Amino acid sequence: MDAAALRQSWAQFSVAGPEAARYFYATLFTIAPETRSMFPTNMRYQEDKLLAALGHVVSHVDDERELAAFARRLGADHRRFRGTDRQGRPVLLGEWHYMWVGQALLATLERFLGPGWTPALRAEWAGAYDVVARLMLSGAAEAERSTPPYWEAEVLAVQRRRADVCVFTVRPNYLCEYLPGQSLPVQVPQLRLWRYLSPANAPRPDGTIEFHVRAAGRFSTHVVRRLAQGDEVLLGSPVGAALSSFDRSPHLPLLLVAGGTGLAPLRAVAEAVARQGGRRPTTLVVGGRTPEHLYDDRALRELAAAGPPGSWSEGWLRYVPTVESGWQWPGAVGTAAETAVRLGPWREADVLVCGSPEMTRETITALTASGVPPERVLTESYDHSLYPPLAGAAGAARRDFTGTGAR
Template sequence: MDAARLKQSWSLVAAHGDQVPLYFYSTLFLAHPETRQMFPTNMAGQRDRLVTALGHIVSNVDQVDRLVGFLQDLGADHRKFAVRAEHYPAVGEALLATLQHFLGEQWTDELAQDWAGAYGLVSQVMIEAAQAAEAVNPPWWVAEVIGHERRAFDVAVLTLRPQYLLPFTPGQSIGVSHPSVRSWRYYSPANAPRADGTLELHVRAAPGGAVSSRLVYGSAVGDQLHLAAPVGDRLSLWSAGSADLLLLASGTGWAPVKALVEQHRHGVIPSAGAEAKLPAAKEVNLLSAAQREAEQIIAQAHDYARRVAEYARVQYESYVQAAAEEAKQEAERAVQDYRSAAGSSFDDGVATREALRIYGEMMISHMQAAARHLDDGSEHLARTMDRLVGQAGTAVRAGAGQGALPRHQQR
């Protein structure tokens, strides 16, 4: 296997940009349609991840020590997509077909052998890592939503109770997915591990974000979510020794900081790579990246109102599209069930009326739910604007005794 040849050929293929993942996934899904259900409905983000992962693998193909850990994490993580060992050959076929397509005459037998050998090693490491992880953790945890509190129009605090204990270290991120959305997003729990195993997540709905929007706007107490194994340790707090600790955050970024503070409260922090406990920092200082002067508060109120309007537009469009697709699928399923049951007595008129009835009822239900969400959003907006106005008044009163600045000093 010639590492230099692999790198050079990949650079030529990667130059074709978005066409590469588009061709790859089209080839994969056409040849193996059963794999489509493993991927999200919206493939835009997935296409970027494919190119990024392949680029990382190829660029480190001659540095096995650095690559193995990445592949092991990737293999273990892919279990949450229900990827099994028998799926890897299909992916390999699609990859080689994609490379051949974009390299054209530069695709040689020697290069094909190089790529086949490289993919064989990659898939072997990932499969073995997935099998090893299977003995330790499930592909995902099922968790029940036992608390859902809207803190702002686009922010919610969710309390989850996993079916089984999900071990994690404060500062790590946990994959979260709603069963109706074939996508995952990672969030850092806002609490240190608890005796009852519950988790607290702070979620802000991102424009067009399928998972975050579903968690904020479309989840309620009693719903079930899927959680993936925790990853990352760059935010984990190991030992500050005798030094003071400064924690800086803003917005929902306070979630992992809150978990670290809870961990610190216990008085000891686990040391990296050792079982011994090390003393925690003497003093913890929290610094919020927020300003409360009147001008900043007014700007914040204006920006908040603008974002609310944009969120409402994007989320409503996304919600309607998803609702229409769900209603369409349900109507088609009803027609198929009727066709199977009716046999030779199948009547197109009856099927059409039943499909229209189901579609109409589901769309009406979805529109009513959307209206309720918009009403909730209006109430949250009103309360938030009242709070901001109150803060602005406080800031103005606090500065009243200082006197106005001379005109040439005002900004």
């Protein structure tokens, strides 16, 4: 496998940007019209996600250590992308789909690489795609024995906490297991868009899951404005290994720093600490611009006051809401980062940070400058944009954080 040729041609190709993505989809939908129903209804807003991810993964096929586990998991996860045939019956993603996507990929590369597209390079791409596709198919076949492709979940309650923030609770049709701090791909069937959201609760005996969403894009605005009790959403398999490893050094205090709906996975972690008997001193700093931005204040005060079930451990959770400005606000003033640093030192603590990209960056910079070893800080982002976007793939990777407030 000539990895250098794959990567070099991919970098060259990526400059074509959205035009290449349009060509890819047009080719795919012409070769295989049934794949159209797997993608969002309105492709006008569709970014280059699949193509950017696909090319990136295939052009890194030599990265064997990473590849096998990653591609098998990706294949298992791809089971949630289901289409419908002309009669409206569900179509499972199978070998044919991989073949069609492979054909569309090669045709698009050929179209945009021009004279650089030689028979030798074609053979490299076809071979690399085949390796990845086979791993994905075998990952899907294996997962089929133990987990469903997705869960159907009924919306039990929707609370609009602010004009742009809603909290909703769902009950999956059967138990959907996840770790506190992880995220799940969520789809609103009308839009056929999948976005990652983090459960805001530790797994509950009744299986219900609470999500927090701030309106920032098409998916999240739809959820905030239109989602109603009784609606159905789909949930994919949980992802994420960073925040969910909060328990790696249980003897250390835990500092959780949240901004906006980045609170959700950290509240799930706080609940998990409570379930373990609250033996771990935990500080939860939640930042908002004004007191009105602290949309989950009541639930957090209740969590801190209740104490862990089955034991008496007063003060296990120090909840510190902090605002940048608030008339007659009696609590902490400053950004989440400033307040967290003031409450320190945190040299001997595990630190979890979750919020917008700016908030996350600012907080990590401030905490490490105050002496927190960088390896003690955990944060996470789940997004298609982990893969470099097509236009300017050679430049810095875009990392739009959508961990909980998905766009």
